[in-house]
Amino acid sequence: MKKTLFDKIWDAHVVESIPDGPDILYIDQHLIHEVTSPQAFNELKEREIPVFRPNKIVATADHNTPTENQHLPVKDLLSRKQLKELSQNCEENNITLYGLGHPYNGIVHVMAPELGITQPGKTMVCGDSHTSTHGAFGAIAFGIGTSQVTQVFASQCLLVEKPKRLRVNVNGELKKGVTPKDVILYVISKLGTNSGTGYFCEYAGDVFENMSMEGRMTVCNMSIEMGARGGLIAPDQTTYDYVEGREFAPKGEEFDKLKAYWETLRTDDGAEFDQEYSFDAEDIEPMITYGTNPGMGIKITGAIPVEGGKSDAKALSYMGFKPGESLIDKPINYIFIGSCTNSRIEDFRMAASYIKGKKKAENVNALIVPGSRQVAAQIQEEGLDKVFEEAGFRLRQPGCSACLAMNDDKIPEGEYCVSTSNRNFEGRQGQGSRTILASPLTAAATAVAGKITDFTKSLN
Amino acid sequence: MEKFTTLQDTAVPLEVENIDTDQIIPARFLKATDKAGFGENLFKDWRFDKEGKPVEDFTLNQDQYSGSILIAGNNFGCGSSREHAAWALKAYGFKVVVSSYFADIFKGNALNNGLLPVQVSPEFLDELFLAIKKDNKESFKVDLENQKIEMLSSGKSENFAIDPYKKTCLINGFDDIDFLVSKLDAIKKFEEKQTQMREAAIQ
Numbered sequence: 001m002k003k004t005l006f007d008k009i010w011d012a013h014v015v016e017s018i019p020d021g022p023d024i025l026y027i028d029q030h031l032i033h034e035v036t037s038p039q040a041f042n043e044l045k046e047r048e049i050p051v052f053r054p055n056k057i058v059a060t061a062d063h064n065t066p067t068e069n070q071h072l073p074v075k076d077l078l079s080r081k082q083l084k085e086l087s088q089n090c091e092e093n094n095i096t097l098y099g100l101g102h103p104y105n106g107i108v109h110v111m112a113p114e115l116g117i118t119q120p121g122k123t124m125v126c127g128d129s130h131t132s133t134h135g136a137f138g139a140i141a142f143g144i145g146t147s148q149v150t151q152v153f154a155s156q157c158l159l160v161e162k163p164k165r166l167r168v169n170v171n172g173e174l175k176k177g178v179t180p181k182d183v184i185l186y187v188i189s190k191l192g193t194n195s196g197t198g199y200f201c202e203y204a205g206d207v208f209e210n211m212s213m214e215g216r217m218t219v220c221n222m223s224i225e226m227g228a229r230g231g232l233i234a235p236d237q238t239t240y241d242y243v244e245g246r247e248f249a250p251k252g253e254e255f256d257k258l259k260a261y262w263e264t265l266r267t268d269d270g271a272e273f274d275q276e277y278s279f280d281a282e283d284i285e286p287m288i289t290y291g292t293n294p295g296m297g298i299k300i301t302g303a304i305p306v307e308g309g310k311s312d313a314k315a316l317s318y319m320g321f322k323p324g325e326s327l328i329d330k331p332i333n334y335i336f337i338g339s340c341t342n343s344r345i346e347d348f349r350m351a352a353s354y355i356k357g358k359k360k361a362e363n364v365n366a367l368i369v370p371g372s373r374q375v376a377a378q379i380q381e382e383g384l385d386k387v388f389e390e391a392g393f394r395l396r397q398p399g400c401s402a403c404l405a406m407n408d409d410k411i412p413e414g415e416y417c418v419s420t421s422n423r424n425f426e427g428r429q430g431q432g433s434r435t436i437l438a439s440p441l442t443a444a445a446t447a448v449a450g451k452i453t454d455f456t457k458s459l460n
Numbered sequence: 461m462e463k464f465t466t467l468q469d470t471a472v473p474l475e476v477e478n479i480d481t482d483q484i485i486p487a488r489f490l491k492a493t494d495k496a497g498f499g500e501n502l503f504k505d506w507r508f509d510k511e512g513k514p515v516e517d518f519t520l521n522q523d524q525y526s527g528s529i530l531i532a533g534n535n536f537g538c539g540s541s542r543e544h545a546a547w548a549l550k551a552y553g554f555k556v557v558v559s560s561y562f563a564d565i566f567k568g569n570a571l572n573n574g575l576l577p578v579q580v581s582p583e584f585l586d587e588l589f590l591a592i593k594k595d596n597k598e599s600f601k602v603d604l605e606n607q608k609i610e611m612l613s614s615g616k617s618e619n620f621a622i623d624p625y626k627k628t629c630l631i632n633g634f635d636d637i638d639f640l641v642s643k644l645d646a647i648k649k650f651e652e653k654q655t656q657m658r659e660a661a662i663q
Contacts, residue, residue, distance in 0.1 A: 021625030038493035078491035129541040145543035147572035155640035194535040
């Protein structure tokens with residue numbers, strides 16, 4: 001039978017199928033962080049169940065961590081307690097932790113790929129919906145709740161119904177200034193915020209084939225924003241080149257053997273999908289969102305749709321926008337470049353290449369937060385820190401930061417923030433904050449102009 | 461886990477689509493390390509204004525609505541995987557959430573906490589909202605065994621789907637952990653087999 005990439009990986013991980021019920025799916029790699037794991041550890045303790053495979057778990061601290069003075073004790077007492085519990089739980093259960101200050105510390109979906117933990121063909125889970133990011137390597141990766149974190153601790157398995165198959169094809173050549181973030185915002189704006197619910201999405205076509213691993217991660221990261229549990233892209237030479245030589249990647253003969261297996265991980269010609277959509281790369285322009293879910297996106301020069309769904313009026317009232325309005329020249333006081341969507345080295349190179357020799361507008365508060373310590377080090381190595389500094393941007397230490405504002409990095413009430421993160425939900429970046437999702441390039445251009453601007457005109 | 465069989469109660473309507481888990485429980489309340497106390501922060505920023513005063517026109521603050529059934533707009537529970545959303549709804553007192561669509565992760569989290577997600581057709585959802593608007597004391601019966609939700613005044617009903625395995629778990633109060641732990645031998649065998657399977661795929 002002809003199989004999709006998704007089927008091949010899924011079927012190779014089914015321990016048992018329960019008649020009329022879910023599959024017992026084996027999980028190769030479990031990633032954990034401080035926010036969604038403590039209750040799972042407690043549950044295990046109460047039930048006196050040991051962690052079954054501690055060597056298949058890696059922990060990091062990222063969600064609630066400060067992005068300044070990470071060498072000092074964390075000021076927020078609740079955050080400090082949560083971080084301490086993570087350390088204790090990892091120690092008691094022999095789990096590797098890359099805590100605050102460790103050279104490998106970073107956002108879970110940035111550090112695992114850069115350490116070579118993420119590999120093609122693996123099944124990976126984490127108590128975080130953006131686990132879909134790792135699908136960029138041709139892995140089945142998805143977010144889980146805390147009860148499921150407990151299940152994986154106890155058995156290295158999950159009881160899950162096999163999702164349906166969805167394929168999104170984008171072919172053609174992207175225009176200048178159009179980035180992977182714009183591609184995924186475009187797709188979500190066309191399909192809607194729940195179009196992918198119940199599906200796993202394969203991204204196919206030359207646009208994704210020509211993308212770097214960083215770009216593929218940005219795309220797969222936002223699969224959940226159209227409701228899909230995960231997204232994935234077939235591994236190819238770009239993938240192998242990225243993985244090879246990384247800290248926990250297989251080495252030598254083992255790498256060659258695994259690579260031979262990875263090369264079998266592609267959708268067979270003629271394999272069937274339950275749903276399929278195709279788009280032309282030429283139709284995609286730099287995108288921004290205007291509402292309170294990631295599906296509410298328009299091209300940067302576009303106008304807010306007049307005819308919206310039932311809840312659009314509520315969203316527009318929250319955002320302070322009107323139907324039919326263009327957002328060009330809208331003054332913006334905050335920009336944020338960071339989050340598991342856009343905090344990899346390529347994102348900062350992209351922003352820096354635009355910013356170089358320019359200054360941020362006076363009204364703008366520009367926050368730059370690398371995804372990991374390794375990315376932060378690379379920013380310095382490449383001298384990008386100087387570019388940001390000279391332009392008046394604030395470069396912080398790594399973490400999830402203003403994407404979900406669990407730490408002090410919050411956008412004030414009523415203020416707009418052009419943000420490279422993944423969610424523009426009400427209050428996501430702080431109570432009353434108004435988020436406009438965009439690419440690192442758009443965020444950089446907004447910071448320089450002090451308002452939303454059609455920067456594509458100025459690109460060489 | 462608490463068992464669920466049938467429930468007869470009044471309902472609280474929340475006619476908003478795409479309610480994400482950030483609204484159900486904002487991120488600033490995720491710093492707890494146990495499961496207690498999330499109920500008081502359920503829908504915090506819709507329920508209370510900046511000064512902490514209840515927002516009068518929000519459904520949970522309106523005396524005319526009460527009950528352990530929440531009826532919400534399409535695509536409920538999208539966004540973040542935080543199970544704290546299910547804990548908050550449960551702690552507040554909800555036992556059933558009705559919508560025309562649920563986000564995957566939320567649905568799983570709800571089922572793992574004995575909170576029943578009942579997915580109905582968009583048309584039936586509209587009828588449910590209308591029935592509450594007409595009479596806020598309208599009672600609904602949710603029968604898990606027969607997978608049926610009924611408006612008691614009119615007798616109108618609709619069947620809903622649920623994974624048979626999950627249904628058994630809810631009715632008996634079982635959770636997945638004991639089941640998976642009972643399968644550890646099979647899981648160990650699978651682990652031994654995994655390398656061979658990979659090698660076979662290359663042939």
